[in-house]
Amino acid sequence: MQLSNTSQYAIRILAYITDKKDLGLINATQLAEALYIPYKFLTKIMAELVKADLVESIRGRDGGYKLSKSASEIMVDDILNLFNDSIKDEQCVLGIGFCNGLCKCALHDQWMEPKLLMQRMFRESSLEDIAGVGCKI
Amino acid sequence: MQLSNTSQYAIRILAYITDKKDLGLINATQLAEALYIPYKFLTKIMAELVKADLVESIRGRDGGYKLSKSASEIMVDDILNLFNDSIKDEQCVLGIGFCNGLCKCALHDQWMEPKLLMQRMFRESSLEDIAGVGCKI
DNA sequence: TATAATTACTACTAAAAGGTAGAATTAATA
DNA sequence: TATTAATTCTACCTTTTAGTAGTAATTATA
Numbered sequence: 557m558q559l560s561n562t563s564q565y566a567i568r569i570l571a572y573i574t575d576k577k578d579l580g581l582i583n584a585t586q587l588a589e590a591l592y593i594p595y596k597f598l599t600k601i602m603a604e605l606v607k608a609d610l611v612e613s614i615r616g617r618d619g620g621y622k623l624s625k626s627a628s629e630i631m632v633d634d635i636l637n638l639f640n641d642s643i644k645d646e647q648c649v650l651g652i653g654f655c656n657g658l659c660k661c662a663l664h665d666q667w668m669e670p671k672l673l674m675q676r677m678f679r680e681s682s683l684e685d686i687a688g689v690g691c692k693i
Numbered sequence: 694m695q696l697s698n699t700s701q702y703a704i705r706i707l708a709y710i711t712d713k714k715d716l717g718l719i720n721a722t723q724l725a726e727a728l729y730i731p732y733k734f735l736t737k738i739m740a741e742l743v744k745a746d747l748v749e750s751i752r753g754r755d756g757g758y759k760l761s762k763s764a765s766e767i768m769v770d771d772i773l774n775l776f777n778d779s780i781k782d783e784q785c786v787l788g789i790g791f792c793n794g795l796c797k798c799a800l801h802d803q804w805m806e807p808k809l810l811m812q813r814m815f816r817e818s819s820l821e822d823i824a825g826v827g828c829k830i
Numbered sequence: 831t832a833t834a835a836t837t838a839c840t841a842c843t844a845a846a847a848g849g850t851a852g853a854a855t856t857a858a859t860a
Numbered sequence: 861t862a863t864t865a866a867t868t869c870t871a872c873c874t875t876t877t878a879g880t881a882g883t884a885a886t887t888a889t890a
Contacts, residue, residue: 557694557695557696557773557778557779557780557811558694558784558786559694559786559787560847560848561847561848561849562847562848564786564787564788567787567799567800568787568798571799583865583866583867584866584867585865585866594848594849594850595850596849596850596851597848597849597850599867599868600848600849602867602868603867603868603869606867606868613866613867613868614856614857614866614867615855615856615857615866615867615868616855616856616857616858616865616866616867617856617857617858617859617863617864617865617866618857618858618859618865618866619856619857619858619865619866619867620866620867621867632800636694641694642694643694647695649695649696649701649814650696650701650704650705651701655827658828659827659828660827660828661705661827661828662704662708662823662824662826662827663704663769663814663818663823663827664827665826666810666814666818667814669807669810670806670807670808670810670811670814671807673803673806673807673810674694674807677786677800677803677804677807681800681803686799686800687799689799689802690792690796690797690798690799690800690801691795691796691797691798697877697878698877698878698879699877699878720835720836720837721836721837722835722836731878731879731880732880733879733880733881734878734879734880736837736838737879739837739838740837740838740839743837743838750836750837750838751836751837751886751887752836752837752838752885752886752887753835753836753837753885753886753887753888754833754834754835754836754886754887754888754889755835755836755887755888755889756835756836756837756886756887756888757836757837758837
């Protein structure tokens with residue numbers, strides 16, 4: 557019952573980039589060291605963030621990464637969507653697509669409240685909101 | 694962000710057995726058909742439930758399964774524990790063991806409430822509580 | 831005692847997640 | 861133009877999760 561490693565890494569990476577955005581570009585080596593993420597795995601995640609246009613990359617010497625838009629426009633849920641980790645409306649504790657109007661699983665009702673809180677947490681938190689909060693490693 | 698298939702299956706299996714417990718033993722074929730769980734995979738899960746002493750098995754012709762104790766004594770969280778799917782106190786959104794008193798992740802505070810609700814849902818729901826609720830398939 | 835119906839055991843395969851390796855491409859600058 | 865430091869691309873490896881196959885052991889009963 558938790559986010560995939562990849563999603564967790566991606567959120568932490570983007571929060572870190574947001575936090576350091578006034579210092580100019582930040583590169584993969586810096587990110588990997590600061591966040592204790594395996595370098596090669598990190599570059600693979602970065603490639604996906606670039607392809608999804610959450611991050612812009614500058615190649616070559618002195619290259620690196622920066623956000624492709626304002627930190628207030630990127631929601632945590634946008635990141636989760638890239639890695640199929642977003643909580644879908646039809647998802648329930650005992651299976652996606654299992655519960656519906658006629659047939660609700662045994663934990664359906666108890667699940668509604670935490671689900672809604674988590675959906676809100678992901679959908680309403682922007683990078684700007686979380687970048688200033690907590691420590692990053 | 695969801696339980697493993699195995700955990701979901703296990704909860705549904707046990708809820709179903711509880712629901713039918715006055716009809717005597719229930720066997721693997723019945724469970725697999727009623728719950729749309731692949732037969733061979735189900736028997737593997739049953740073996741774990743037996744080994745964990747949540748279920749008692751009677752082998753041979755006319756054999757099957759029944760709960761090994763009262764349905765009110767088996768909590769959903771006991772089942773999740775078997776498959777490492779229980780939500781641990783030290784677990785946070787952005788990694789197990791990552792947050793502590795000095796270093797909290799960016800979503801730490803927002804995570805507390807849904808986490809507590811889910812822990813309660815799992816820890817305080819017995820098979821008896823959920824067996825009567827909702828549909829089983 | 832033979833048979834049929836059941837669980838238990840051992841081993842395998844498939845798919846997804848997590849992670850690594852190495853070479854190609856790009857761009858700044860000496 | 862050569863070097864260096866960076867991203868990108870392709871391919872692979874490892875671990876975990878999900879699921880399958882076949883056989884052995886057990887037990888009721890005809």
